[in-house]
Amino acid sequence: MSPRPFGRRPPLALLFVVALCAVALAAGLLAPHDPEELVDPAASAGRPPLTRLWAIEPVEGRVLVVDDQRRVGDRLVLSRLGQTVELPVERVATITRRDHWLGTDSIGRDLLSRILFGARTSLLVGVLSAILALGGGVLIGAAAALGGRWLDQLLMRLVDGVLAFPTLLLVLACALLFEPSLWVLIALIGGTGSLVLARLTRAELLVLLGQPFVEAIRGLGGGPLRLFFAHLLPNAATPILVATSLVVADAILMEATVSYLGLGVASSGPSWGRIIADGAPDLGRLWWISTLPGLMLVLTALAFNTLADRARDALDPATRGADRVGGTGAGRSAHGAGEALAA
Amino acid sequence: MIHFLLRRAAASVLLVWVVLTTVFLALHAAPGDPFSRLTDPRIPRTQQQRLRAVYGLDQPLPVQYGAWLRAWLAGDWGQSFLYQRPVAQVIASKAPTTFLLGLSAFLVQFVLGTALGVAAATGRGRARDRWLRGTTIALYSLPTFWFALMLALVMSRGLGWFPAAGFSSPFAEERGVLRYALDVAHHLALPALALGLPPCAFVARLVRNRLLEELSKVYVTAARARGLSEARILLHAAHNASPPWVQVAGLSLPLLLSGAVVVETVFGWPGLGSTTFAAIGARDYPLVMALAAISAMLVILGNLLADVLLALLDPRVALAMETP
Numbered sequence: 247m248s249p250r251p252f253g254r255r256p257p258l259a260l261l262f263v264v265a266l267c268a269v270a271l272a273a274g275l276l277a278p279h280d281p282e283e284l285v286d287p288a289a290s291a292g293r294p295p296l297t298r299l300w301a302i303e304p305v306e307g308r309v310l311v312v313d314d315q316r317r318v319g320d321r322l323v324l325s326r327l328g329q330t331v332e333l334p335v336e337r338v339a340t341i342t343r344r345d346h347w348l349g350t351d352s353i354g355r356d357l358l359s360r361i362l363f364g365a366r367t368s369l370l371v372g373v374l375s376a377i378l379a380l381g382g383g384v385l386i387g388a389a390a391a392l393g394g395r396w397l398d399q400l401l402m403r404l405v406d407g408v409l410a411f412p413t414l415l416l417v418l419a420c421a422l423l424f425e426p427s428l429w430v431l432i433a434l435i436g437g438t439g440s441l442v443l444a445r446l447t448r449a450e451l452l453v454l455l456g457q458p459f460v461e462a463i464r465g466l467g468g469g470p471l472r473l474f475f476a477h478l479l480p481n482a483a484t485p486i487l488v489a490t491s492l493v494v495a496d497a498i499l500m501e502a503t504v505s506y507l508g509l510g511v512a513s514s515g516p517s518w519g520r521i522i523a524d525g526a527p528d529l530g531r532l533w534w535i536s537t538l539p540g541l542m543l544v545l546t547a548l549a550f551n552t553l554a555d556r557a558r559d560a561l562d563p564a565t566r567g568a569d570r571v572g573g574t575g576a577g578r579s580a581h582g583a584g585e586a587l588a589a
Numbered sequence: 590m591i592h593f594l595l596r597r598a599a600a601s602v603l604l605v606w607v608v609l610t611t612v613f614l615a616l617h618a619a620p621g622d623p624f625s626r627l628t629d630p631r632i633p634r635t636q637q638q639r640l641r642a643v644y645g646l647d648q649p650l651p652v653q654y655g656a657w658l659r660a661w662l663a664g665d666w667g668q669s670f671l672y673q674r675p676v677a678q679v680i681a682s683k684a685p686t687t688f689l690l691g692l693s694a695f696l697v698q699f700v701l702g703t704a705l706g707v708a709a710a711t712g713r714g715r716a717r718d719r720w721l722r723g724t725t726i727a728l729y730s731l732p733t734f735w736f737a738l739m740l741a742l743v744m745s746r747g748l749g750w751f752p753a754a755g756f757s758s759p760f761a762e763e764r765g766v767l768r769y770a771l772d773v774a775h776h777l778a779l780p781a782l783a784l785g786l787p788p789c790a791f792v793a794r795l796v797r798n799r800l801l802e803e804l805s806k807v808y809v810t811a812a813r814a815r816g817l818s819e820a821r822i823l824l825h826a827a828h829n830a831s832p833p834w835v836q837v838a839g840l841s842l843p844l845l846l847s848g849a850v851v852v853e854t855v856f857g858w859p860g861l862g863s864t865t866f867a868a869i870g871a872r873d874y875p876l877v878m879a880l881a882a883i884s885a886m887l888v889i890l891g892n893l894l895a896d897v898l899l900a901l902l903d904p905r906v907a908l909a910m911e912t913p
Contacts, residue, residue: 411843411884412844412847412848414848414850415847418847418850420615422866422869424619499732503732503733503851506732506734507851507866519734522735526738526855529742529746533742536735540732540738543732543735544727544730544732548726548730552726
């Protein structure tokens, strides 16, 4: 297998991530409709992708959503829910085209708009959790590696004890108990992620601490802070950042799972997991509601996982393709098995 | 080995106690209690208080903790608020179905994952290896709940090959043991696939990498020079590459319960997973404590099994266990 660092192959995954971030930021501009907007739900609910509807706003009375409208003389002939309705033209205030590129959900909200806004929730959770996990993980890992034997034992036994339990189970249990806000959810996911990164950071630092250059720096009078920030951290950064990319994917999947089970946050706009849950009861009839946001979810996780995979290859040809870190895999992979063995 | 097991047992008791105490405190710190959801206007508020008094929930926390610990040490798991039955009965009625699902998923994960890993390692650098690498990353990115939904959509509603939900067809048990077993297996197929297929990617990657590592060692070259068949060589390499595999298998034991929470919800599988969900939501204290204990024991059991197997595989590990 030939090495394929970033330079030789356009990283599709990176393009996808950048595009998704742009879409999430510009969701308000790109979305054709308000993601929570309900216009004439009876007529617009459960429409398949590529549906074009018309919203007819009469001078007085409620807005009608119709499949087709045509003008015959001074009357407007509308077909709504398989019935033909006629309206004098002078009673109609506005006629608006409503394109539902990805159809509507089971109560008539525009699916494309919901998915676009859902990208915000997913990326927000993914990125913030990863930042939290990175900060916490480096802090705990460094404290364990540099803080002496007792602190090391204490911290690592705690980390081992918590991580012995599936992270998904921990997050789900906490979410069920405390009905979290979005921020608490991010803290939970980031917290479990930080334990994974703490293990990795500690392992990397211990390897580095055994190398002669550390002794040289100490001998030259470099203090512990200088040693850590100027020498140890930059050397350990690569594997830690690669693992952080995996944490992003895991966090996004975990948030979706929590939202799917109805434990997520209702007030903070659509989330892919919640859209999938909304579509699940009508899965057989309205297949697109659960399928399409799920595809986005898989593509996003795939992009972050691929990025980590490629980065690992490009930056570390010696262990090409080797799993130096297992992600939390939305709580399913048994991470750190290799480290557990080495210990 | 005996010393090792004894030490392990002592540590396990400690771990279960720590876990249960943590869960106890978390449960009581969480908003709401088993009776705060009795919001039927016909039930007077004083009734809630009376029920709390009956179950001792109006006592100070240390008193409740003491009472709970004494009952537990006497082997009494208490009465489930949600099911109005002894906790032991609830668990005994739900555990076998979860165990069946978990075991099947475990087989899917490890048999398929290992096969894929061996296929990738023996075809290193060829199309097969690259294809499998892409597949494993894709599987790794699949959220279990959505994969389960899509399986239900395509295989059950679309093609009609499998039933969409439940443990068995109505009255299936009246049609003879074999028919019943087949019927259950038919219902089991999709949940087991949903639970087992995504994590099999992890196993496949692990097997591929460890096997390649072994195959690049000098003894393999020596064996080849002596004319051993590739199959024999692979067998030797597989033996030496197996410890991490065993470790992962042991660590995967508790994952069966957490994955089950999701998959059982999607497929309406009547097991511990959906019970866990309901029990925490309803603040069913005794049931949650028992389930937490089961999770902790699964963790301990998985690690212990892995260690014993490792000792059997590698005499050096067994030797290390003897020396305290």
